[in-house]
Amino acid sequence: xxxxxxxxxxxxxxxxxxxxxxxxxxxxxxxxxxxxxxxxxxxxxxxxxxxxxxxxxxxxxxxxxxxxxxxxxxxxxxxxxxxxxxxxxxxxxxxxxxxxxxxxxxxxxxxxxxxxxxxxxxxxxxxxxxxxxxxxxxxxxxxxxxxxxxxxxxxxxxxxxxxxxxxxxxxxxxxxxxxxxxxxxxxxxxxxxxxxxxxxxxxxxxxxxxxxxxxxxxxxxxxxxxxxxxxxxxxxxxxxxxxxxxxxxxxxxxxxxxxxxxxxxxxxxxxxxxxxxxxxxxxxxxxxxxxxxxxxxxxxxxxxxxxxxxxxxxxxxxxxxxxxxxxxxxxxxxxxxxxxxxxxxxxxxxxxxxxxxxxxxxxxxxxxxxxxxxxxxxxxxxxxxxxxx
Amino acid sequence: xxxxxxxxxxxxxxxxxxxxxxxxxxxxxxxxxxxxxxxxxxxxxxxxxxxxxxxxxxxxxxxxxxxxxxxxxxxxxxxxxxxxxxxxxxxxxxxxxxxxxxxxxxxxxxxxxxxxxxxx
Ligand code: SF4
Ligand code: SF4
Numbered sequence: 222x223x224x225x226x227x228x229x230x231x232x233x234x235x236x237x238x239x240x241x242x243x244x245x246x247x248x249x250x251x252x253x254x255x256x257x258x259x260x261x262x263x264x265x266x267x268x269x270x271x272x273x274x275x276x277x278x279x280x281x282x283x284x285x286x287x288x289x290x291x292x293x294x295x296x297x298x299x300x301x302x303x304x305x306x307x308x309x310x311x312x313x314x315x316x317x318x319x320x321x322x323x324x325x326x327x328x329x330x331x332x333x334x335x336x337x338x339x340x341x342x343x344x345x346x347x348x349x350x351x352x353x354x355x356x357x358x359x360x361x362x363x364x365x366x367x368x369x370x371x372x373x374x375x376x377x378x379x380x381x382x383x384x385x386x387x388x389x390x391x392x393x394x395x396x397x398x399x400x401x402x403x404x405x406x407x408x409x410x411x412x413x414x415x416x417x418x419x420x421x422x423x424x425x426x427x428x429x430x431x432x433x434x435x436x437x438x439x440x441x442x443x444x445x446x447x448x449x450x451x452x453x454x455x456x457x458x459x460x461x462x463x464x465x466x467x468x469x470x471x472x473x474x475x476x477x478x479x480x481x482x483x484x485x486x487x488x489x490x491x492x493x494x495x496x497x498x499x500x501x502x503x504x505x506x507x508x509x510x511x512x513x514x515x516x517x518x519x520x521x522x523x524x525x526x527x528x529x530x531x532x533x534x535x536x537x538x539x540x541x542x543x544x545x546x547x548x549x550x551x552x553x554x555x556x557x558x559x560x561x562x563x564x565x566x567x568x569x570x571x572x573x574x575x576x577x578x579x580x581x582x583x584x585x586x587x588x589x590x591x592x593x594x595x596x597x598x599x600x601x602x603x604x605x606x607x608x609x610x
Numbered sequence: 611x612x613x614x615x616x617x618x619x620x621x622x623x624x625x626x627x628x629x630x631x632x633x634x635x636x637x638x639x640x641x642x643x644x645x646x647x648x649x650x651x652x653x654x655x656x657x658x659x660x661x662x663x664x665x666x667x668x669x670x671x672x673x674x675x676x677x678x679x680x681x682x683x684x685x686x687x688x689x690x691x692x693x694x695x696x697x698x699x700x701x702x703x704x705x706x707x708x709x710x711x712x713x714x715x716x717x718x719x720x721x722x723x724x725x726x727x728x729x730x
Binding site for chain 2: 318319320321381419426427428429430431432434437438439441442444445448449
């Protein structure tokens with residue numbers, strides 16, 4: 222049974238963690254994630270969860286402790302943002318390559334410098350190649366739902382990879398919204414009992430984690446990891462469907478909003494999609510065939526499915542909330558364009574927007590749809606939407 | 611040599627599920643200098659056995675009985691720690707001299723006059 226509550230994104234994430242009741246959480250505070258862990262620490266202090274909370278001296282230590290605990294045989298979660306994620310960099314890769322099903326919520330925030338505490342996706346886009354599954358949430362509801370599903374996806378025997386559910390800092394993390402939550406029993410039943418695989422604490426079956434892996438084996442281990450990432454696609458869909466049957470909210474790789482007959486489509490991630498949808502509604506009333514594809518899963522990248530969902534459009538704008546410094550725009554753009562390359566006639570252009578928390582206004586989105594319809598923008602260069610010149 | 615396993619046959623995450631299999635990984639080839647022990651001056655304190663990071667010192671009946679050259683990496687910790695200064699490090703390319711296959715020799719024995727005199 223769904224219960225209707227009003228929570229911020231951070232509170233919704235903490236609530237999901239309370240219901241999951243992980244064995245170990247190791248974390249370090251960083252804005253805008255701080256409130257999430259603050260709330261979860263209350264649950265630990267009040268003994269409403271049985272979690273062993275490890276307070277560490279840095280994010281590098283947080284992820285290291287998570288890796289140790291997960292290898293030892295615990296169900297492990299953490300959360301971070303921006304520079305915290307950057308600081309744990311090397312161990313973020315190690316968590317994935319050791320195939321540890323850790324779930325780490327990332328509350329998206331711009332990477333320094335200049336120092337900025339507000340939302341963009343430079344933090345999680347920076348570790349897109351680290352081997353973590355990435356799920357972007359639009360609002361507190363999706364933040365909550367994604368975290369619960371992340372446990373199932375990460376721990377699935379075909380996957381065994383860490384998962385990073387994300388949502389936009391401040392815009393979602395600190396905004397109170399209506400959402401529906403499941404009962405503790407339903408969540409407990411949905412995620413199921415934790416079954417450690419090759420735990421270090423099983424001293425009857427000694428196992429070595431992290432041995433030297435040279436020219437003769439490293440490549441095979443990377444191949445295994447890449448294959449698991451591909452298999453994750455099927456698992457994400459199956460878990461999303463099962464979650465839909467339980468909650469009434471089914472999840473896939475993306476949300477198709479009025480895209481079926483759309484000629485102009487915007488593809489974006491996270492909270493921006495809500496604003497784009499409302500602009501699309503307005504344009505539809507005027508008879509303009511516009512739509513939005515809200516990408517939920519960025520890793521693994523659902524290239525084939527994106528092609529079938531939007532390949533029919535005349536023109537597509539990819540909105541990146543991160544600058545890639547390639548001279549060609551943001552990180553989402555080249556992947557979308559590759560997915561369509563040679564198999565769609567759509568013209569695909571790139572907009573970088575919202576860096577450092579800059580608002581994305583409905584007027585800006587309208588200007589993007591106008592650009593698309595009038596064919597004003599070339600596909601050779603990204604537009605920095607809303608930057609002063 | 612047997613075919614190495616393919617990626618589907620390996621445990622995930624580079625894990626090693628079999629305890630103690632490092633013995634099959636021969637690291638002796640990494641060595642530049644080889645330790646040798648003079649059994650005539652050794653006082654059997656077994657400090658070398660205690661401190662060798664690769665467990666390459668044979669100790670039998672509380673006596674130091676030479677080296678496991680398949681795994682000794684030539685780090686010279688044993689030579690450094692030996693209070694009797696009876697361990698020396700010789701270049702791997704030096705001939706073995708009168709030392710046996712475990713690197714033991716007897717400086718005071720007549721037959722050992724030809725033992726290598728490398729200083730290291
Ligand atoms: S440390 Fe030197 S004296 Fe002691 S047992 Fe080893 S070789 Fe002999
Ligand atoms: S040289 Fe190093 S590895 Fe070899 S026996 Fe001595 S201490 Fe052990």
